[in-house]
Amino acid sequence: MDAPFSSAIAVEALVKLYKGATAVDGISFHLQPGSITGLLGGNGAGKTTTIAMIMGLVTPTSGTVIVLGAHMPKERYRVLHRMNFESPYVDMPMRLTVRQNLSVFAQLYAVADIGERIRSLAADLELTEFLDRPTGKLSAGQKTRVSLAKALLNRPEVLLLDEPTASLDPDTADWVRSRIERYRIENGATVLLASHNMTEVERLCERVIIMKKGRIEDDDTPERLLARYGRQTLEDVFLDVARGRGTQREAPQ
Amino acid sequence: MNRSDAGVDFSINRVAAMVRRYWYLLRSSWPRILDLIYWPTVQMLMWGFLQLYVSQQSGMFARAGGVFIGAVLLWDILFRGQLGFSISFLEEMYAHNLGNLMMSPLRPVEFIAALMIMSVVRLSIGMLPVTLLAIAFFGFNLWSLGVALAAFFLNLILTSWSIGIFVAGLLLRNGMGAESLAWTIMFLFLPLTCVYYPVAVLPSFLQYVAWSLPPTYVFEGMRALLIDQVFRADLMVEAFAFNVVLFAAASFAFVKLLQSARAQGSLLQTGE
Numbered sequence: 001m002d003a004p005f006s007s008a009i010a011v012e013a014l015v016k017l018y019k020g021a022t023a024v025d026g027i028s029f030h031l032q033p034g035s036i037t038g039l040l041g042g043n044g045a046g047k048t049t050t051i052a053m054i055m056g057l058v059t060p061t062s063g064t065v066i067v068l069g070a071h072m073p074k075e076r077y078r079v080l081h082r083m084n085f086e087s088p089y090v091d092m093p094m095r096l097t098v099r100q101n102l103s104v105f106a107q108l109y110a111v112a113d114i115g116e117r118i119r120s121l122a123a124d125l126e127l128t129e130f131l132d133r134p135t136g137k138l139s140a141g142q143k144t145r146v147s148l149a150k151a152l153l154n155r156p157e158v159l160l161l162d163e164p165t166a167s168l169d170p171d172t173a174d175w176v177r178s179r180i181e182r183y184r185i186e187n188g189a190t191v192l193l194a195s196h197n198m199t200e201v202e203r204l205c206e207r208v209i210i211m212k213k214g215r216i217e218d219d220d221t222p223e224r225l226l227a228r229y230g231r232q233t234l235e236d237v238f239l240d241v242a243r244g245r246g247t248q249r250e251a252p253q
Numbered sequence: 254m255n256r257s258d259a260g261v262d263f264s265i266n267r268v269a270a271m272v273r274r275y276w277y278l279l280r281s282s283w284p285r286i287l288d289l290i291y292w293p294t295v296q297m298l299m300w301g302f303l304q305l306y307v308s309q310q311s312g313m314f315a316r317a318g319g320v321f322i323g324a325v326l327l328w329d330i331l332f333r334g335q336l337g338f339s340i341s342f343l344e345e346m347y348a349h350n351l352g353n354l355m356m357s358p359l360r361p362v363e364f365i366a367a368l369m370i371m372s373v374v375r376l377s378i379g380m381l382p383v384t385l386l387a388i389a390f391f392g393f394n395l396w397s398l399g400v401a402l403a404a405f406f407l408n409l410i411l412t413s414w415s416i417g418i419f420v421a422g423l424l425l426r427n428g429m430g431a432e433s434l435a436w437t438i439m440f441l442f443l444p445l446t447c448v449y450y451p452v453a454v455l456p457s458f459l460q461y462v463a464w465s466l467p468p469t470y471v472f473e474g475m476r477a478l479l480i481d482q483v484f485r486a487d488l489m490v491e492a493f494a495f496n497v498v499l500f501a502a503a504s505f506a507f508v509k510l511l512q513s514a515r516a517q518g519s520l521l522q523t524g525e
Contacts, residue, residue, distance in 0.1 A: 018518060052521055055356045059515045073515065077262065081358045090352035093278065093344075100277045107270035108357045134281075150353070 007066070008033040008158055008190035009054060014063035016049050016214075023049040025214035026063070031207075033157075036184055036191040038201035040234075041211035042242055047194040050211070051160050054192070055085060067158060079158075081109055086151035087162035088144065094136025098127060098146050101135055102153065109154035121149045125179060141172035148176060152183060159183070161193045165200060173197075177204055198235040208234065210241050217241045263366075267359050271367030275341050276374070289379035293329045297383050300325040301391045319393040320479050321449065326387065326395050327405055327475055328448045329380060331468055332439050334413030335420075337375035338368045339435035342421045346429060355520050361511060368421070369414050376410075401478055404489040405471050411496040412467045413439075415503040422503075422510030426519055448472050467495040 007030040016024040024046040031037050041047045052058040053065050056073035065072040070079040092101045099118060106114040122128045125145045130138060135146055144164070151159060164180065165173035181204055184191050195201050201208055202222050210218040210225075218225065218241060222234055229237045279285055304321035345351050354364065387393045395402060420438060423431040445459070446468040452460055463469045470492035474485045514520050 016518075023518075048521065049518065052518065057352070057355055057515065057520050058518045059512070077358065077360065080356065083356075085356055087352070089349075091349040092353070093274070093348040093350050095281045096274070096277050100274075104270050104274040104277075105353070105357065107273070108267050108354075108359050110264075110266065110358070 007031055008035070008068060009192065010064075010066040011050070011054070012064045012066075014050070014053060014065060015061045016046070016053060016058065017061045022214050024053070024060075027211070027214070027216045028063075029209055029216065029219060031190055031192060033190055034184070034188040035207065036181075036193065036205050037207045037209060038205035039192060039194040039209050039211065040196075040198070040201055040238055041194075042196075044213075045211040046214040047211055048162055051085070051162055051192065051194055055083070055160060056080070081154060082156060083158040083160065084109075084151040084154055084156035085160040085162065086147045086164050088147070088164070088166045089162065090147075092135045092143070092146055092150060095134055097132050098122075098135055098138070098149075099131040101146065102149060105150050106153050111153055117153060118149075121152060125149050141168055144168055144172070144176060148179065155187060157187075157189055159189050159191045161191065161195075163195055163197075164193065165195075165197060173200070180204065198233060198238055202234045210238065212241060262360060263362060264358075264360075267363045268366045268370070271359065271364065272370050272374075275344070275367070275371045278344060279375070286378060289333075289375055290382055293326075293333065293379050293383045294386060296325050296329065297322060297387055298390065301387065301393070305391065319391070320476060322387055322391055322393045323395065323398075323475050323479055324448050324472060326380070326384065327409060327471060328443070329383070330376065330406060330409045331413050331442065331446075333376050333379055334372050334410045335416045335439050336436070337372035338414060338417030339420050340375070341368050341371040342417070342424065343432065343435060346424060346432075351425075351520065361507070365418060365421070365507075368417065372413065372417065373410065398478065401474070401484045404486075405475060408467055408471050408489060408492040408496055411493075411500060412442075415496070415499045418500075418503040418507045422507035425514040426510040426517070428519060442466065442468060445469070446472060451476060465495065467492040467499060470495070 009031040011030070012028050014024055014027050015022070027046075027050065039047050039050065049058060053060050054067060054072060056076035059073055068079045068082055070076065096104070102118045102121070103114055106117060111117050118131070119128075122131055125148060127142070127145055127149060130142055130146075135143065138146065148164070151161075159180075161180065165176050168176065177200055180191065180193075183189060191204075193201065193204060206221060208218075208220065208222055208225060209216055220228070225234065225237050226232065229240050231237050231240065300321045304319070307321075345354060384395045387395065398405070416438060420431070420435045423434060445463050446466050447455065447463055448468075452463050452469060452473060455463055470488040474488040474492075477483045477485045477488070
């Protein structure tokens with residue numbers, strides 16, 4: 001494993017207990033700058049809690065999280081302006097127009113030339129015609145694009161995505177994935193993507209971490225996972241792990 | 254740990270962003286603006302007419318011109334100041350936007366500063382027309398109190414912010430289960446701070462409680478000014494001293510409740 005401070009995200013022996021219940025149980029992983037990693041797991045596997053600890057929103061019970069060289073949550077204000085996140089479970093204020101929402105967040109993130117940044121993102125994410133419409137009047141797909149625009153406003157070096165295509169139709173979901181992929185390639189951003197969607201993870205991610213009951217059950221490239229489990233799709237691999245049919249995880253190389 | 258790590262850096266720009274966000278929200282809805290004016294007007298008219306009636310029956314009340322209207326207007330500064338702070342905070346919870354804010358570079362102190370500014374903005378929208386109506390209907394000019402009004406306002410708004418900060422901490426820690434406190438907590442102050450009667454009316458043990466609350470000094474000061482034509486600066490200084498203690502205690506409680514919310518994962522779930 002690489003040194004924690006050279007990784008974009010370094011998680012070491014991370015534990016989170018909620019009133020005696022274990023949400024995250026001693027997980028460790030390092031993400032290289034510019035990499036894209038999928039965090040897979042069923043409901044209650046600990047994905048959202050892990051992401052929340054990486055963002056500094058939840059304090060770990062023990063263990064460490066280092067993001068861009070800063071210990072989270074203690075030093076979060078050193079790096080929060082270089083990170084961003086998107087989740088369908090966190091809304092943008094519905095009564096404000098798309099432009100108002102984006103300009104408020106752009107100011108919070110100290111984005112230079114706010115007007116130009118919003119225009120450019122709106123063009124890229126096909127939001128220009130909706131800029132002056134209340135966010136609450138948009139469709140689910142349009143709202144997801146607005147949330148993605150908010151997540152990309154500050155050109156984050158670390159982008160955390162919690163089920164970014166949940167409840168989207170296949171066409172819109174595919175469109176969102178292509179934008180995420182393009183952003184990472186163009187900006188060299190580190191992306192951590194929590195998802196239930198195996199197709200999404202298979203398409204986007206060069207590494208997959210599979211969690212179950214707060215622990216990491218497996219961690220490898222999609223190709224090696226498929227080969228090792230003798231499966232054609234990540235969905236089958238996920239089901240093998242979820243139902244306890246997984247092969248023993250190989251020692252890290 | 255440096256100042257930035259501790260989150261004590263302060264950016265006017267981020268405060269301005271939050272104020273802009275609340276201003277957009279306020280101006281997007283005329284019922285929200287009407288609501289700011291409606292109830293203070295109803296209260297002022299009711300107490301004004303009651304005072305008019307009582308003053309016609311009693312010589313003492315005839316001397317104490319404007320004491321009820323003055324009390325209700327000052328009470329509204331206290332009550333609406335806290336409500337303005339808490340409602341702006343609640344808007345973030347209603348909008349499920351707290352996660353976005355808590356994971357942004359916005360510092361808690363900047364968030365609180367924006368809420369304080371919005372409490373004054375909302376209060377001004379509500380109270381300015383009502384003070385003008387009080388002049389028109391009852392000839393009671395709150396603005397004529399001059400320096401005394403400034404001292405009353407400063408002390409009342411400081412108390413309202415302290416309570417608002419404490420309630421925001423409770424909401425962060427306990428979610429929407431604590432919402433009703435935001436609407437009702439200030440009513441505990443209504444009997445104890447002696448808004449409409451002198452402290453001497455209370456039983457002696459309650460008088461100790463009353464004198465530990467900053468608004469009591471303001472309402473006593475208002476009665477001294479309107480009945481005896483004396484501005485009690487000593488009462489205002491004492492109120493300010495209690496306010497400093499109250500504000501520090503509320504800020505400390507907010508920090509502890511926020512730490513607890515981070516530990517318990519409450520910031521992830523801001524529902525019931």
